[in-house]
Amino acid sequence: RMLRMTLPDAPLQTLPPHHVLFKTFYLIRTLGGRAMVEPSLQGISWGKRLVVVYSRNDLLGAWIKDNLGNPLFPCIPRGEAQRWDAKKMTVNILFYALTGNYKEDAVHQPYILQKMRAEPIPH
Amino acid sequence: MRLLFETPWTWALAALAALLPLGWYTYHQRPQLLRWLRLLFVGLLLLLLLKPSLMLIQKTTEKPRLTLLINRSKSMGIKEKLPGSSAQKTLTRWHQALEWLSEKLPDLEKKAQVQFYAWGEYAERQSLSQLRSLSPSETLTSLETALQEVLREEPQQIWILSDGVEESSEDLVPLLDHLPVPLNVLGVGKPEKYSGGKIARIQLPDFTFLHLPFEIHVDWEIKSKKGQRIPLKLFRNKRLLGEQLLSSNTEEEIGHSTFTVYPGSLGRETYRAELDQSFSESSTDVLRQKWRIMHLTGRPSFEYAHLRDLLKSNPNYELVSFVILRNPDNIMPVPDSELSLIPFPAQEIFVQDLFRFDLFILENFAWSKFGLPLSYLESLKTFVSRGGGLLIIGGENALIGGGYKATALEALSPINFQSGGNDFHFNSFKPKPYNQSLQHPLLQWMLPPGGGTKSSSPGRAPGDDFNSLWNHLPPLEGFHSYDSLKPGAIPLWVHPSQKTPLGQETSILTSWSYGKGKVLLWASPSTWKWKLAGGLNPRISSFYARFWTRNIQYLTGDLDFKRVRWSPLPQAWLRKDPLPLSFTVFDETFQPFKDPVHIRVHWFRPGQTSPEIPLVRPEETGRYQVELHNFKKGPQRLKVWVHAQGKLIGEDEIKFEWNDSLSSYEAFNRNALVKIAHKARGNYSDLNQLEIKTWLRELPPSKEGQVVVGKKNLWDSPLFLGLLIGLIFLEWILRRMRGYS
Numbered sequence: 001r002m003l004r005m006t007l008p009d010a011p012l013q014t015l016p017p018h019h020v021l022f023k024t025f026y027l028i029r030t031l032g033g034r035a036m037v038e039p040s041l042q043g044i045s046w047g048k049r050l051v052v053v054y055s056r057n058d059l060l061g062a063w064i065k066d067n068l069g070n071p072l073f074p075c076i077p078r079g080e081a082q083r084w085d086a087k088k089m090t091v092n093i094l095f096y097a098l099t100g101n102y103k104e105d106a107v108h109q110p111y112i113l114q115k116m117r118a119e120p121i122p123h
Numbered sequence: 124m125r126l127l128f129e130t131p132w133t134w135a136l137a138a139l140a141a142l143l144p145l146g147w148y149t150y151h152q153r154p155q156l157l158r159w160l161r162l163l164f165v166g167l168l169l170l171l172l173l174k175p176s177l178m179l180i181q182k183t184t185e186k187p188r189l190t191l192l193i194n195r196s197k198s199m200g201i202k203e204k205l206p207g208s209s210a211q212k213t214l215t216r217w218h219q220a221l222e223w224l225s226e227k228l229p230d231l232e233k234k235a236q237v238q239f240y241a242w243g244e245y246a247e248r249q250s251l252s253q254l255r256s257l258s259p260s261e262t263l264t265s266l267e268t269a270l271q272e273v274l275r276e277e278p279q280q281i282w283i284l285s286d287g288v289e290e291s292s293e294d295l296v297p298l299l300d301h302l303p304v305p306l307n308v309l310g311v312g313k314p315e316k317y318s319g320g321k322i323a324r325i326q327l328p329d330f331t332f333l334h335l336p337f338e339i340h341v342d343w344e345i346k347s348k349k350g351q352r353i354p355l356k357l358f359r360n361k362r363l364l365g366e367q368l369l370s371s372n373t374e375e376e377i378g379h380s381t382f383t384v385y386p387g388s389l390g391r392e393t394y395r396a397e398l399d400q401s402f403s404e405s406s407t408d409v410l411r412q413k414w415r416i417m418h419l420t421g422r423p424s425f426e427y428a429h430l431r432d433l434l435k436s437n438p439n440y441e442l443v444s445f446v447i448l449r450n451p452d453n454i455m456p457v458p459d460s461e462l463s464l465i466p467f468p469a470q471e472i473f474v475q476d477l478f479r480f481d482l483f484i485l486e487n488f489a490w491s492k493f494g495l496p497l498s499y500l501e502s503l504k505t506f507v508s509r510g511g512g513l514l515i516i517g518g519e520n521a522l523i524g525g526g527y528k529a530t531a532l533e534a535l536s537p538i539n540f541q542s543g544g545n546d547f548h549f550n551s552f553k554p555k556p557y558n559q560s561l562q563h564p565l566l567q568w569m570l571p572p573g574g575g576t577k578s579s580s581p582g583r584a585p586g587d588d589f590n591s592l593w594n595h596l597p598p599l600e601g602f603h604s605y606d607s608l609k610p611g612a613i614p615l616w617v618h619p620s621q622k623t624p625l626g627q628e629t630s631i632l633t634s635w636s637y638g639k640g641k642v643l644l645w646a647s648p649s650t651w652k653w654k655l656a657g658g659l660n661p662r663i664s665s666f667y668a669r670f671w672t673r674n675i676q677y678l679t680g681d682l683d684f685k686r687v688r689w690s691p692l693p694q695a696w697l698r699k700d701p702l703p704l705s706f707t708v709f710d711e712t713f714q715p716f717k718d719p720v721h722i723r724v725h726w727f728r729p730g731q732t733s734p735e736i737p738l739v740r741p742e743e744t745g746r747y748q749v750e751l752h753n754f755k756k757g758p759q760r761l762k763v764w765v766h767a768q769g770k771l772i773g774e775d776e777i778k779f780e781w782n783d784s785l786s787s788y789e790a791f792n793r794n795a796l797v798k799i800a801h802k803a804r805g806n807y808s809d810l811n812q813l814e815i816k817t818w819l820r821e822l823p824p825s826k827e828g829q830v831v832v833g834k835k836n837l838w839d840s841p842l843f844l845g846l847l848i849g850l851i852f853l854e855w856i857l858r859r860m861r862g863y864s
Contacts, residue, residue, distance in 0.1 A: 023463040025448055049432065088461075098423030099446050100431050103463055107443070111465040 003044065003052065010044045012054060019043075020104045021050065023112055024095040025088075032085025033057025034073050041089070049100065053093055062086035129174040129838075138172040154861075157854060164850045171838050171847075179833035185826040187279035189235035192269055193220050194285035194311070195243045199259035201286075203313040216311045216791075217259040220284045223810055224251060234819045238276065242269035266799075267298055270306075279823050280305050283799070284810070286312040287792035299802040306803040307818055311810050312791025319399035320345040320353045320369065323377075323794035327394060327405055329690040330707065331386050332412035334479070339382045341396045341403075342794050346375050357382045358395045369398070377797050388510060389680060391691065406691045410709075414679045415480045418444035419472060421488035421520040425651040430486075430516075433671055440675075443480075445472065450492050473499035477506050481679050487518030487648055491526025500531035507535055508638025512678030517603045518648040519547045537612035537635030537644055538605040546605065551598045554616040554631040554647070565615050565634065565677055568669065595663045597656045602631055603646040611635060634677070641678050686710070687765045687773030702751045703739070706775060708765050715745020721766040724749050728781075729757035754781045 003012060015021060021041070022028040031041060037056040044052035062083045064072040075082040103112070128135070146165045199217040214222070224239075228251065231237045239254055240246040243261025246269035266283070273281060281304055299306070323342040331337045345353055352370040356363060365382045386392060386409040395404045416434060420427045423446055434442045448464055449455065455462075473495075477483070483503065490500070507513050513535060515521065523546045527533055533540050540546065556566050569592065602618060607625050614630030621629040635642045650667060657664035690705045708716040726736050726749075739748045749761070762776045793809070800807035806818065837843065 025463060026457075027461055027463050048435075095423055095448065098425060098428055099448075100428045101435075102431065102444065102446055105444065107445075107468075108463065108465055112463055115460045115463070 003054070007044055007052070010046060010051075012042045012044055012052070015041045015043050015050075015053075019050075020101050021053065021089075021092055021096055023103045023108075024092045024099060026092055027112065027115055028085065028088055028092060029116075030085055031055070031057060032062060032075065032078075032082040032087070032089060033059050034061030034083075034086070035076050036078070036082065050096065055089070057086070059086045059090050059093075063090065125178045125180055127176045127178050129176055129836075130172060135173055138169060142169050142172075156857065160850055160854050160857070164847065164854075167843065167847055167850070171843055174836070174838040176837060177835040178831055179835075180829050181832045183828045183830050185828050186234065186236045187822045187825065188238060188276065189231065189822065190238045190240060190273045190276065190278040190281045191224065192240050192242050192246060192266075192273060192281060192283045192285075193217075193224075193254065194264065194283070195241045195257065195259050195261045196264045196286075196288065197259060197261065198286055198288040199311070201312075205313075215259065216286050219810065220309075220311045221251075221255055224254075224284075227815055230815055230819065235280075235822055238273075238278065240269065240273055242266065245269065246272040270298060270302070274303070278304055280307070280821070282307045282309060282818075283796075284309045284311050285796060286310070287794070287796040287799075299799065302803050305821065306800070306805040308796045308800040308803075308805060308807045309810050309813060310791065310793050310796045310807065312793075314791055314793055314809065319347060320355070321401040322396050322398050322403040323792070325394065325396045325403040325405045327407050329407060329705070330688070331407045331409050333386050333389055333409055333481075334415065335412060336383050336385050337407075339384060339394055339396075341380045341382070341398075342377075342798075343369065343380065343396075343398050344375070344377050344794060345369055345371050345398070347371055353399055355380055356397045357384070358397065359384075359387055359392060364394075377794055408688060408691060411481065411679070413439055413441050414482060414675070415441045416443070416482045416484065416675070417472060417477070417480045418442060418484040418486065419488055420444070420446050420484075420486040420516075421518070421525070422447060424487070424518075424648060426516065426518075426648040427486060429651040429654045429667070430484075430671060433668055434675075437672070447488070450489075451494075452492065467493070469493070469495050469499065473502050477502055478509070478511070480506075480511065482512040482514065482675065483507075484514045484516065485521075485532075486516035487520045487525075489520035489525040490530070490532075492520075497530055500527075504531040504535055504637075507640035507642060510639035512640055512680075513637075513642045514674065514678055515642070515644045516648055517547065517644070517646040518601065519549075521648075522546055522603055522605075535637055535642055537609055537633040537642055538603075538630070539607045539609060541605050546603050547601060548604060549601050551600055552602060552618055552621070553593065553596065553598045554602075555593065555619055557614045557617045557628065557630070560613055560615050563613060563615055563634070565632070565673055568673055592663070592666075595656070595660050596666065597652045599631075599647045599652060600649040601647050602629070604629060608633065609635065632674075641680075643674055643678055645674070685773055685775060686716070687763060687775045689761070689763070689775050689777040702754070703748055704751065704761065704777070705746060705748045706763055707746045708773065709745065715743070716765075716767070716772075717744055718767055720772070722747060723764045725762050726751060727760040727762070729755050731755065756781060 017029075019041075021043070031039060033055060035058060042054040043050045044054075061073055062071070062075055063086070066072050071083060075086065102108075130138070142165050146162060195217070199220070200215050202213040202215050203219070204213050205219070228237070239249050239251060241249050241254060241257055243264050245265075249257070266285075270281070283306065285308070287310060321344045323344060324340075326340045326342075328337055339357060341355065341357070343355060347353060347370070352368045355367045355369050357365045364384050367380050367382075369378065369380070371378075384394075386407075389409050389411060391406055392409055393404055393406045395402055418427075418431065418434065427444075427446060431442070431444055434440050434444075445467065447467065449462075483506065485503075503513070515532075515536060518524075521527075522536070523540055523544075527536075528540050556569065560566055602621070604621065605623065607623055608614065608627070608630060612630075612633050612635045614628065614633055616632035617628035617630050623629055630644075631646045633644045633646075635644075650670065653663065653670070654667040657667055686709045688707055688709070690707070708720060708722075710716045710718075722738060724736050724738070726734065736749055736751070739750050751759075751761075757780070758778065759781050760776060760778045762774065764774045765772050797807045808818075
């Protein structure tokens with residue numbers, strides 16, 4: 001509701017799996033978060049730039065640690081693998097803010113495609 | 124002889140219908156003698172009503188019409204020694220043509236109806252004796268106009284007699300492709316003596332674009348032994364660009380070669396074709412169509428992200444950028460397949476592809492972390508010295524922090540790095556324009572309307588007028604200190620309070636030239652704050668974009684780009700009167716200017732005032748032409764000014780010498796004539812080499828025809844009237860004599 005009031009002309013849209021946000025630093029194949037409410041990420045674009053990223057899975061909740069340095073919340077249902085996916089997406093969002101659509105440049109595509117075809121190593 | 128009845132058949136039927144009853148009545152008359160007299164009378168009357176005429180017809184033979192077009196240009200007045208004749212016997216080309224015509228006229232008239240035309244600007248029908256009284260004096264010739272005029276007479280064949288000096292087959296292609304009759308060409312003139320090869324012409328576009336290939340066309344002639352090979356070479360500034368080996372299957376051959384080349388650098392370039400002892404040169408203006416920018420940044424940052432967005436949004440820029448996302452000392456316990464990182468292509472950036480770029484942006488990149496060879500920086504130095512632009516953006520990994528002290532980058536930099544210690548300071552400050560540099564192109568755009576080297580208020584420095592603008596700009600974070608500026612370096616933006624060890628204001632934006640290239644050092648990596656502040660304050664909303672765009676334009680030479688350009692004069696051009704000259708008006712993306720413009724062209728010539736001369740017509744969008752008439756000998760200068768929406772968008776000037784006398788440029792141009800003949804699918808021959816019977820055999824056969832040579836109207840002859848009266852009188856006599864009723 002708040003987003004609709006702030007940006008009435010820019011609707012929230014589901015980001016496709018090939019969106020640059022999924023490859024700005026980490027190559028992300030699955031989403032994470034504290035709780036897997038939604039299997040996709042949503043965002044608002046302004047021109048060619050993504051200006052809002054919205055996740056219903058509580059990405060930052062996966063980072064919170066207690067005073068002993070242990071994660072405060074479990075990640076449901078996949079546990080630590082899901083936490084790691086959430087951390088990767090958070091890093092990607094930060095890198096996106098600092099590099100824009102850099103990873104969409106043609107020079108990166110052959111390497112990215114090659115790596116995407118490789119099986120991810122389970123954690 | 125033939126009998127003809129002139130009355131239309133409808134009237135003839137009507138007359139017959141009218142006279143038949145009379146004939147029928149007469150037929151039943153008695154006595155028989157009277158009957159026949161009456162019938163004879165009716166028949167004679169009917170014959171008269173049919174209006175008989177006698178036509179005298181003669182059979183004729185119509186020969187095909189052959190039109191001979193003789194060039195009457197000034198170059199046909201060049202005297203030449205005829206081959207095989209003594210040194211004293213010389214004839215003008217014009218008289219050579221007339222002598223040949225006189226000699227061959229009987230052969231021509233035996234086979235054709237010959238029509239002579241002298242052609243200059245137009246074609247005029249002449250007899251041979253009239254041609255002898257003319258002289259070759261036309262300064263303007265138009266073969267296209269001449270052909271169009273003679274075609275109105277519907278000849279069956281056209282022969283052209285010319286020295287080829289004024290003609291270009293390219294202009295005639297549309298007409299020659301659709302010529303309804305055969306066209307043969309006779310070359311009048313003494314061929315230049317040469318052996319081996321000769322360049323007839325070199326042709327290239329008036330304007331070309333850097334990084335884009337273009338074609339150079341060379342017309343040549345060779346005389347060599349069969350199978351002998353002669354090299355055709357193409358040079359630019361004495362550097363060999365290409366070579367083709369030419370050989371002819373016959374003793375003499377005319378041909379055409381094409382070279383595809385890339386321009387070397389911006390500005391006027393001259394290309395030279397050499398064949399044996401002969402050469403020809405022509406020039407082109409090399410412009411930039413798109414700037415190729417390499418942006419290498421040492422870490423992700425808002426400064427990088429916003430500058431990249433700006434460069435990507437400009438269609439004139441081709442941007443290749445690399446961001447170091449992970450330093451060599453950042454060891455990550457993550458398999459490589461989970462990272463989108465690619466190997467850092469240092470060799471490609473600094474060695475292989477560097478010279479394909481126009482501008483290199485080095486932003487906060489720590490050289491020392493990567494262990495790259497210092498030869499890469501030497502390569503960057505060469506790049507700048509050859510004309511490339513370099514933008515250095517500071518930060519904690521730049522300059523001393525990046526390990527550049529005493530490297531080629533310090534040599535390229537407009538500042539002498541600090542002697543020791545950390546030279547980057549994380550302080551907040553508001554830079555201001557340097558007062559002594561306000562007229563520099565990189566600051567001038569910020570001046571208030573009307574220029575302004577003087578302050579609007581007494582007692583204030585001119586730069587203080589900028590307070591109204593940069594007071595709205597947020598402060599920047601971080602700047603570099605240094606020992607001193609190098610000689611020739613120009614401070615543009617300075618720190619408001621920081622001073623160098625020599626007591627000068629610390630420059631934040633410094634410009635410098637190195638070799639043929641330009642260098643800008645921007646010592647603070649936080650202009651992104653200007654960008655974001657522009658979202659809050661409309662007064663400065665465009666400041667960020669204009670600031671960086673201006674810097675890029677300065678480094679890439681776009682500020683020097685002339686948007687109005689005369690087409691280059693050819694090295695050897697045909698001196699025509701009027702002389703057509705063209706110029707082009709470009710927009711900011713190097714395309715022909717489409718919007719309405721106001722153009723003034725002034726022609727400055729010896730002993731004359733400088734009148735404005737009219738444009739002929741726009742040749743195509745953005746390209747215009749003028750025609751110069753009535754030349755006076757001496758230096759000539761043309762200047763053009765172009766305005767759009769009341770603003771001057773460009774001007775250009777061209778200078779040349781005008782000498783009216785004929786020169787070696789008017790050499791017999793067989794090449795051009797051969798091309799015309801080939802394009803018209805006709806034949807070519809030198810005048811004195813022609814076996815005229817072979818060409819005459821190609822004329823269509825004569826047509827058999829008839830012509831009426833006389834006509835006699837029988838119907839108005841007194842004889843007929845006399846017969847009619849005589850018949851009536853005879854009947855009267857018979858009636859009186861024999862008592863008929």
